[in-house]
Amino acid sequence: MxxxxxxxxxxxxxxxxxxxxxxxxxxxxxxxLMRTELGQRFLQDRMVSGAPKPPADLAVASRGQAMPPITLxxxxxxxxxxxxxxxxxxxxxxxxxxxCGPCIKEMPELNRYAKAQGGQGTxxxxxxxxxxxxxxxxxxxxxxxxxILLDAPGPRDAGVRLGNLKGVLPYTxxxxxDGKLIKQRIGPFEDGEIEGWVD
Numbered sequence: 208m209x210x211x212x213x214x215x216x217x218x219x220x221x222x223x224x225x226x227x228x229x230x231x232x233x234x235x236x237x238x239x240l241m242r243t244e245l246g247q248r249f250l251q252d253r254m255v256s257g258a259p260k261p262p263a264d265l266a267v268a269s270r271g272q273a274m275p276p277i278t279l280x281x282x283x284x285x286x287x288x289x290x291x292x293x294x295x296x297x298x299x300x301x302x303x304x305x306x307c308g309p310c311i312k313e314m315p316e317l318n319r320y321a322k323a324q325g326g327q328g329t330x331x332x333x334x335x336x337x338x339x340x341x342x343x344x345x346x347x348x349x350x351x352x353x354x355i356l357l358d359a360p361g362p363r364d365a366g367v368r369l370g371n372l373k374g375v376l377p378y379t380x381x382x383x384x385d386g387k388l389i390k391q392r393i394g395p396f397e398d399g400e401i402e403g404w405v406d
Contacts, residue, residue, distance in 0.1 A: 244390070251391050254373050261367050268369050268380070268388045277365050279334065279356040282343055287356055289332065290386045297329040297389075298382040299405065302366045304337040305345035310377040313395035314349055320401040321353040329381075329405055336360040336376065381405060 261267050266275035278288045290298055301317055303310035314333075321331035331353040335342045339357055346355065358365045360374065370391055371378040381390040381404075392404065 251370070251393065254371075254375065254393065257373070259362075259372065261372060262362060265363055265368065267367065267372070270370075270388055270391065272388060273386050274380075274382050274388050275368055277368055279358050279365060281354060281356055282339060282346075287332075287354065289356075290382050293330040293332075294386070295384055296327070297384050297405070299329050299331045299401075300334060300365075300369065300380050300382065301331065302334050302336060302369070302371065302376060302378045304335060304360075304376055305341045306337070307376045309395040311345075311349065313377060313397075314351060316396050316398055316401060318351045318353065321351070332356065334358055334365045336364055336366060336374075 268274045274290050276288055276291065278286050280286050289300065299317075299320075301313075303314070305311075317331055317333070320329075324331070333351065333353060333355045335355055335357055336359070337357070338359075342355065342357060356365075360366075364374075366374055366376075366378055369378070369380045370388070371393075375393050377395050379392040379396070380388055383389045390404065396404070
């Protein structure tokens with residue numbers, strides 16, 4: 208009888224450990240499940256369920272729906288309207304800030320991908336939730352070849368309008384050539400991951 212109880216206890220402990228490991232892969236920043244579409248959907252659903260409600264009059268993008276138009280200035284002050292500025296092309300919009308370590312780490316990978324797309328592929332656009340001076344200084348040190356737009360962080364910022372209700376950075380969305388939100392990603396891209404994510 209004692210052996211049977213011990214076996215049950217060990218089996219229960221192993222099962223709990225396996226569930227804990229699996230949960231860690233879902234919620235841990237570097238877990239392999241977070242690098243899958245299933246893991247990202249799980250994380251997005253979890254984030255939305257625990258986030259404050261956006262302002263009632265604010266249009267917020269959701270997967271499969273048209274992206275609400277967003278007009279933001281570039282560093283030169285000229286406004287760009289998304290998604291209209293790149294109509295007919297997929298757009299990968301990456302939200303970042305100059306103080307965000309993971310954002311900075313992924314920027315060379317985003318730049319590599321943007322260069323490979325040329326004028327006909329997916330258009331990469333960065334939206335810095337930061338002040339213009341800090342962004343300009345940062346881009347002097349870490350230049351990128353894709354457009355950078357500016358927005359002030361807050362309850363009505365571009366990230367919230369693109370479904371990032373908790374303001375987690377980096378945050379990336381893929382908008383189809385038809386203007387609909389296809390994918391959302393919480394967290395940075397590692398080397399070589401973007402092509403697989405976009406495809």
